Amino acid sequence: MSDRIEGYARGLFEIARAEGTLDEVEDELFRFARSYESSDALRNALTDEMIPADRRQQIVEDLLGGKATPTTIQLVSLVVGAGRGRDLPAIIDRLVARASTSKQLELAEVRTAVPLTDDQKTRLAAALANATGKNVNVKVVVDPSVLGGVVATIGDTVIDGSVRTRIDQLKSRL
Amino acid sequence: MNVLGLAITIGQRIASEEFGIDSDGHVTTHSSILPETAEIIAGGLASLIIFFLLAKFAGPAIKKGMAARTERIQKELDAAAADRQSAATEAAQIRQAKGDIAAERARLLADADAQAAAVLDDGRSRLRQELAELEAKTLADIAAAQSRTGDELRAEIARLSVAAVDHVVSGSLDDATQQQLIENFIARVGASSEGARS
Numbered sequence: 001m002s003d004r005i006e007g008y009a010r011g012l013f014e015i016a017r018a019e020g021t022l023d024e025v026e027d028e029l030f031r032f033a034r035s036y037e038s039s040d041a042l043r044n045a046l047t048d049e050m051i052p053a054d055r056r057q058q059i060v061e062d063l064l065g066g067k068a069t070p071t072t073i074q075l076v077s078l079v080v081g082a083g084r085g086r087d088l089p090a091i092i093d094r095l096v097a098r099a100s101t102s103k104q105l106e107l108a109e110v111r112t113a114v115p116l117t118d119d120q121k122t123r124l125a126a127a128l129a130n131a132t133g134k135n136v137n138v139k140v141v142v143d144p145s146v147l148g149g150v151v152a153t154i155g156d157t158v159i160d161g162s163v164r165t166r167i168d169q170l171k172s173r174l
Numbered sequence: 175m176n177v178l179g180l181a182i183t184i185g186q187r188i189a190s191e192e193f194g195i196d197s198d199g200h201v202t203t204h205s206s207i208l209p210e211t212a213e214i215i216a217g218g219l220a221s222l223i224i225f226f227l228l229a230k231f232a233g234p235a236i237k238k239g240m241a242a243r244t245e246r247i248q249k250e251l252d253a254a255a256a257d258r259q260s261a262a263t264e265a266a267q268i269r270q271a272k273g274d275i276a277a278e279r280a281r282l283l284a285d286a287d288a289q290a291a292a293v294l295d296d297g298r299s300r301l302r303q304e305l306a307e308l309e310a311k312t313l314a315d316i317a318a319a320q321s322r323t324g325d326e327l328r329a330e331i332a333r334l335s336v337a338a339v340d341h342v343v344s345g346s347l348d349d350a351t352q353q354q355l356i357e358n359f360i361a362r363v364g365a366s367s368e369g370a371r372s
Contacts, residue, residue, distance in 0.1 A: 112356060113347070113352060114349070114352045114353075114356075116356065120356060120357075120360065123360050123364070124356075124359075124360050124363075126364065127360045127361075127363040127364030128363060130363070130364055130366070131363045131364070131366045147343065147344065147347060148343075148347045148351065148352055148355045149355040149356065149358075149359055150355070150356055150359040150360075152363070159363055161355070161358070161359040161362065161363075163343060163347065163355065167336075167339055167340065167343060170336070170339060171332070171336045171339075174331075174332035174335050174336060
């Protein structure tokens with residue numbers, strides 16, 4: 001299973017790099033993986049064996065059409081059409097990790113309640129690099145459950161500045 | 175006629191006896207009470223013979239009967255005396271038993287009184303102990319109920335407070351606040367150096 005995931009990740013990575021859209025594809029795939037994890041309906045639709053493969057691929061194209069690059073759409077369709085929908089988040093995570101490694105960057109998953117601007121991403125990457133001593137590849141996930149602030153995860157390190165965590169701490173004290 | 179009247183009549187008859195001499199020169203009487211002499215003699219002899227025969231033949235049987243009767247009566251007297259003695263003995267035994275019964279009754283009553291007193295004391299002691307335990311349990315229950323009520327009240331206050339915090343915080347997080355929170359995070363993380371983070 002792990003070898004298969006690694007094989008798919010390597011294949012997708014090579015295709016994106018060959019297309020010259022690795023950064024963009026990597027970012028889009030990462031956000032799609034997080035949406036996939038948080039949506040039961042999407043997960044059920046893309047992993048239901050009773051739904052024909054071309055129908056599942058059509059769902060992907062309808063979902064990402066106009067919102068992602070053609071390469072991203074084709075890569076996701078490829079995985080879903082091959083019946084590996086369940087492994088999609090793991091494959092994408094491996095792809096992102098491989099991309100970060102190739103750029104000698106540490107993957108930093110950042111969760112915020114609202115999207116970050118490019119400037120904020122740049123400054124956040126610099127701040128995280130300063131804090132961890134590693135150059136980081138920032139991947140932003142918009143997660144309304146954070147409520148406000150930022151949660152950054154770099155490897156085993158979690159830097160939590162979210163409103164949700166502060167409220168949870170307040171609840172614990174209460 | 176009573177007895178006195180009969181005696182008077184007989185006396186008058188004797189006094190008025192009429193004597194006569196029959197043709198043979200014998201004096202005759204005509205007493206209506208006394209028989210003739212020959213008749214008296216004959217009657218007397220017959221009576222003697224009868225008494226003799228009676229004494230001869232009936233006497234032993236009568237004596238034997240009298241002796242048997244005497245013996246029977248003596249036996250009855252002896253039996254009566256024995257019965258009396260037995261009754262006296264039995265009466266003495268009954269009196270003694272009565273005395274024993276009275277003593278036993280007194281002893282039983284004393285024992286019963288003692289047992290009743292002991293049971294009463296034990297019951298009072300147990301009652302006092304149960305009362306004390308019940309009071310302690312009641313106080314503990316009241317304390318637990320107070321504590322539980324306090325805990326429930328605190329939990330409810332906490333729940334309402336948390337709900338209020340969620341509501342207030344969510345309502346106050348406008349775009350400017352969101353951006354401010356992100357900028358504060360970047361500034362705070364950027365100000366920290368490697369190894370300063372946990």
